[in-house]
Amino acid sequence: MFAKVLKTIKKYGMIDPGERVGVAVSGGSDSVALLTVLHDLVPRGGFSLVVVHVHHGLRGAESDRDADFVKTLADGLGLPLATGTIPPGTLSDGGGASLEDRARRERYRIFDEIGKLHGLTKMALGHTLDDQAETVLMKFLRGAGAAGLRGMLPVRDGFFIRPLLETTRREIQEFLDKRGILYVTDSTNEDDCYLRNRIRRRVLPELAELVNPNLAETLERTAEIFRDEEDWLKEMTNSAADRLGLRFDRVPVEIDLAKLRDCNRALQRRLIKLCLNSVPVGGPERGFEHVEAVLSLVEGDNPSGRLDLGGGLEARREYDRLVVGRRPEPDETTVGTSFSCVARCPGVTPIDAIARSLSLEMVDKAGAGTAGIAFMDMDTIDGLLTVRNVLPGDRIQPLGMKGHKKLKSLFIDAKVPRRLRCRIPLLADARSIIWVPGICLSERVRVRKETRAVMKAEIV
Amino acid sequence: MFAKVLKTIKKYGMIDPGERVGVAVSGGSDSVALLTVLHDLVPRGGFSLVVVHVHHGLRGAESDRDADFVKTLADGLGLPLATGTIPPGTLSDGGGASLEDRARRERYRIFDEIGKLHGLTKMALGHTLDDQAETVLMKFLRGAGAAGLRGMLPVRDGFFIRPLLETTRREIQEFLDKRGILYVTDSTNEDDCYLRNRIRRRVLPELAELVNPNLAETLERTAEIFRDEEDWLKEMTNSAADRLGLRFDRVPVEIDLAKLRDCNRALQRRLIKLCLNSVPVGGPERGFEHVEAVLSLVEGDNPSGRLDLGGGLEARREYDRLVVGRRPEPDETTVGTSFSCVARCPGVTPIDAIARSLSLEMVDKAGAGTAGIAFMDMDTIDGLLTVRNVLPGDRIQPLGMKGHKKLKSLFIDAKVPRRLRCRIPLLADARSIIWVPGICLSERVRVRKETRAVMKAEIV
Numbered sequence: 024m025f026a027k028v029l030k031t032i033k034k035y036g037m038i039d040p041g042e043r044v045g046v047a048v049s050g051g052s053d054s055v056a057l058l059t060v061l062h063d064l065v066p067r068g069g070f071s072l073v074v075v076h077v078h079h080g081l082r083g084a085e086s087d088r089d090a091d092f093v094k095t096l097a098d099g100l101g102l103p104l105a106t107g108t109i110p111p112g113t114l115s116d117g118g119g120a121s122l123e124d125r126a127r128r129e130r131y132r133i134f135d136e137i138g139k140l141h142g143l144t145k146m147a148l149g150h151t152l153d154d155q156a157e158t159v160l161m162k163f164l165r166g167a168g169a170a171g172l173r174g175m176l177p178v179r180d181g182f183f184i185r186p187l188l189e190t191t192r193r194e195i196q197e198f199l200d201k202r203g204i205l206y207v208t209d210s211t212n213e214d215d216c217y218l219r220n221r222i223r224r225r226v227l228p229e230l231a232e233l234v235n236p237n238l239a240e241t242l243e244r245t246a247e248i249f250r251d252e253e254d255w256l257k258e259m260t261n262s263a264a265d266r267l268g269l270r271f272d273r274v275p276v277e278i279d280l281a282k283l284r285d286c287n288r289a290l291q292r293r294l295i296k297l298c299l300n301s302v303p304v305g306g307p308e309r310g311f312e313h314v315e316a317v318l319s320l321v322e323g324d325n326p327s328g329r330l331d332l333g334g335g336l337e338a339r340r341e342y343d344r345l346v347v348g349r350r351p352e353p354d355e356t357t358v359g360t361s362f363s364c365v366a367r368c369p370g371v372t373p374i375d376a377i378a379r380s381l382s383l384e385m386v387d388k389a390g391a392g393t394a395g396i397a398f399m400d401m402d403t404i405d406g407l408l409t410v411r412n413v414l415p416g417d418r419i420q421p422l423g424m425k426g427h428k429k430l431k432s433l434f435i436d437a438k439v440p441r442r443l444r445c446r447i448p449l450l451a452d453a454r455s456i457i458w459v460p461g462i463c464l465s466e467r468v469r470v471r472k473e474t475r476a477v478m479k480a481e482i483v
Numbered sequence: 484m485f486a487k488v489l490k491t492i493k494k495y496g497m498i499d500p501g502e503r504v505g506v507a508v509s510g511g512s513d514s515v516a517l518l519t520v521l522h523d524l525v526p527r528g529g530f531s532l533v534v535v536h537v538h539h540g541l542r543g544a545e546s547d548r549d550a551d552f553v554k555t556l557a558d559g560l561g562l563p564l565a566t567g568t569i570p571p572g573t574l575s576d577g578g579g580a581s582l583e584d585r586a587r588r589e590r591y592r593i594f595d596e597i598g599k600l601h602g603l604t605k606m607a608l609g610h611t612l613d614d615q616a617e618t619v620l621m622k623f624l625r626g627a628g629a630a631g632l633r634g635m636l637p638v639r640d641g642f643f644i645r646p647l648l649e650t651t652r653r654e655i656q657e658f659l660d661k662r663g664i665l666y667v668t669d670s671t672n673e674d675d676c677y678l679r680n681r682i683r684r685r686v687l688p689e690l691a692e693l694v695n696p697n698l699a700e701t702l703e704r705t706a707e708i709f710r711d712e713e714d715w716l717k718e719m720t721n722s723a724a725d726r727l728g729l730r731f732d733r734v735p736v737e738i739d740l741a742k743l744r745d746c747n748r749a750l751q752r753r754l755i756k757l758c759l760n761s762v763p764v765g766g767p768e769r770g771f772e773h774v775e776a777v778l779s780l781v782e783g784d785n786p787s788g789r790l791d792l793g794g795g796l797e798a799r800r801e802y803d804r805l806v807v808g809r810r811p812e813p814d815e816t817t818v819g820t821s822f823s824c825v826a827r828c829p830g831v832t833p834i835d836a837i838a839r840s841l842s843l844e845m846v847d848k849a850g851a852g853t854a855g856i857a858f859m860d861m862d863t864i865d866g867l868l869t870v871r872n873v874l875p876g877d878r879i880q881p882l883g884m885k886g887h888k889k890l891k892s893l894f895i896d897a898k899v900p901r902r903l904r905c906r907i908p909l910l911a912d913a914r915s916i917i918w919v920p921g922i923c924l925s926e927r928v929r930v931r932k933e934t935r936a937v938m939k940a941e942i943v
Contacts, residue, residue: 026861067933163623164694166701167706216822219695233681234624241626244771248628252750253728287718289711311704401486473527476486
């Protein structure tokens with residue numbers, strides 16, 4: 024095991040002589056092995072060590088036992104000990120995986136803090152090859168692209184290092200057994216209500232048995248390949264962004280459509296994703312569906328198409344440009360209720376703001392439309408469906424008409440009182456508004472003789 | 484389901500008016516659904532159909548039943564039927580997954596043949612979104628990079644098309660049930676001795692339950708992303724190969740080392756892989772381990788390092804170039820037995836040609852070396868270990884010496900008869916020969932005071 028850890032440290036240039044390295048020690052087998060190996064290396068490596076322990080307060084007496092154990096360990100090796108505590112209140116609400124997540128974030132925050140306080144130049148973490156395999160598999164099964172398949176980085180932000188990342192848990196166990204080194208065990212490791220534990224205890228062993236006995240090593244290798252490829256792709260995306268004149272320091276971000284269309288599809292996806300996630304608005308990071316929806320806006324026929332991406336983020340076409348920015352503030356036409364969400368198809372999407380729901384389903388053939396029900400040709404629908412209220416400038420091509428009409432005029436013609444206009448749930452796809460319930464269906468999505476698949480939309 | 488299939492056909496431009504499309508029909512639910520949908524589309528699409536069936540002869544009476552069923556189906560739709568038969572002898576040897584593999588290859592060969600015979604411009608295959616998910620998961624678990632994660636292509640070689648690739652098996656089942664369409668079932672689908680069946684019947688349902696209920700859709704999306712990224716990466720690798728002046732039309736392939744070292748790691752990997760797989764020699768496609776071994780040759784200190792990649796393929800450094808080509812024919816010094824294989828570490832590697840084995844294991848500390856046993860510093864070993872017989876020009880830095888010595892001189896000094904020289908198993912890493920059993924250990928891998936991990940090599 025020693026040789027492997029050394030190889031990893033050398034390969035990634037993890038520790039230079041003269042550094043002051045914190046070692047995160049929970050008291051468990053991995054971190055105790057990490058501390059032992061690094062301590063053995065000190066005379067050769069010319070660096071110094073500080074033992075770092077975070078008291079969790081999540082597991083009561085067990086946490087106190089762990090803290091005592093780590094103190095004894097540090098004293099025995101004659102190393103300084105730096106500790107931090109997660110305040111019990113921080114993690115009190117919520118449970119399950121998200122509790123684990125919050126504990127992790129809090130731990131990293133404390134590591135940063137201790138690092139500054141004690142002048143540490145590196146912080147060594149005890150993640151093993153098996154932890155890496157679990158991470159990569161979990162990300163893959165949840166739909167990560169190359170960025171996710173990189174797994175945990177051997178060196179992150181030039182501060183966190185993971186010297187055990189190419190060593191297996193079995194090698195560590197053998198090393199500890201051979202040297203007769205003691206460690207504590209974490210009772211939550213056996214708890215199958217955590218996804219990671221299920222992956223570790225059930226999924227990985229079974230896949231190793233059924234498909235590939237060297238699965239953990241295979242997955243670490245996959246991570247290594249994708250670390251390098253992702254770096255390369257990022258580099259190329261950034262230089263393409265420069266070439267296209269993208270400016271991420273101001274909102275909205277604008278892209279020349281002709282130049283974007285000249286890029287290959289993979290680069291288009293990455294450029295769009297970069298734009299979407301550079302605008303500081305609410306909501307989680309935008310992923311595949313959002314990027315695909317913007318792509319259909321880019322390729323669609325509507326020169327002033329608009330796409331609501333939730334959380335106040337909007338993509339729209341303005342002549343020869345794609346513009347990604349904040350959704351405009353409602354003007355006097357649309358003041359009042361505001362809502363927007365991606366519609367489940369098929370499925371029911373609640374629209375909380377107006378206490379109604381939108382139901383979408385596939386049916387055999389079109390029936391008669393009513394104020395609350397419309398039938399559309401599935402095949403004409405383009406990209407993501409959203410249900411939202413009216414925005415300034417919204418237009419539709421009404422059934423049987425050649426041209427487009429402003430929704431504002433439609434509302435005026437239909438005598439909808441101004442204060443109610445923003446409560447009407449509009450159905451839109453990536454190209455345009457396709458249905459204004461009670462008022463108008465879009466000519467574009469009309470059910471025709473040759474329609475093969477019909478979607479029924481209903482406000483319920 | 485109809486709308487989804489149409490969307491897929493349009494998205495990938497699968498069928499143009501005037502085409503003559505073969506539909507591969509096994510008689511199973513997927514292919515019968517595919518035939519039904521395509522037949523419904525004929526009047527709109529302006530193409531024509533030919534039903535294609537391959538008689539397997541693998542499943543006896545069941546195969547005859549399938550063939551009869553498909554004939555009745557084609558007759559009922561008034562479509563021409565083209566059939567091919569896998570000759571029983573073709574698949575007779577071997578079993579398990581490799582039998583399945585050979586059957587698949589043979590099927591594709593027959594599809595090609597029928598295509599030419601009947602003037603088909605496309606051949607439609609019934610692979611579904613679930614088949615795709617199985618393929619992508621299987622490749623991932625076996626260690627595929629971006630190229631493997633593309634899964635099955637919607638359009639391959641401009642001939643094979645997969646219109647059901649975005650439709651789930653469940654949607655197909657519902658479609659068939661609703662229309663009351665009959666199909667046959669394949670009894671081998673239930674046989675868990677095939678890896679794909681285990682993935683389908685056990686692994687995927689369990690992962691869907693434990694991790695991601697939309698796993699199949701997620702994996703098809705992953706495939707879609709990687710299809711585009713892989714195209715991009717290939718394009719860039721090819722243009723880098725041009726820039727570096729690589730010529731794949733002659734052997735050996737040569738790369739300027741300085742230029743290669745200037746490339747980023749991911750590009751280096753892809754260029755090397757391209758070189759390795761462009762030399763027409765024996766053995767399977769060269770993958771990650773081989774590429775890593777060549778990389779360590781590129782980065783190593785030995786200006787005339789040489790790496791045996793099996794099957795007669797060799798990579799070597801010649802001054803400022805990396806040369807990938809055929810292993811030189813043995814000259815009079817080395818005529819006779821020839822062997823070369825990657826050594827398992829730790830593990831036992833049989834060397835069939837001389838009826839011996841090489842055993843490698845980690846030990847606590849070095850013992851006394853003998854003719855058949857040597858101890859080395861794990862940490863000094865570079866890349867892949869191979870065990871092979873001597874090649875013209877092989878050199879070693881003998882223990883305690885500064886310079887290098889030719890193996891030929893060593894053999895002469897040690898009075899090894901010429902006919903036995905090629906029977907001595909040499910241990911080599913990516914940089915040089917490290918052990919000549921009975922004669923000499925390399926100074927480079929000597930166990931020193933500061934050695935932390937010792938490898939014991941033994942000829943048994």
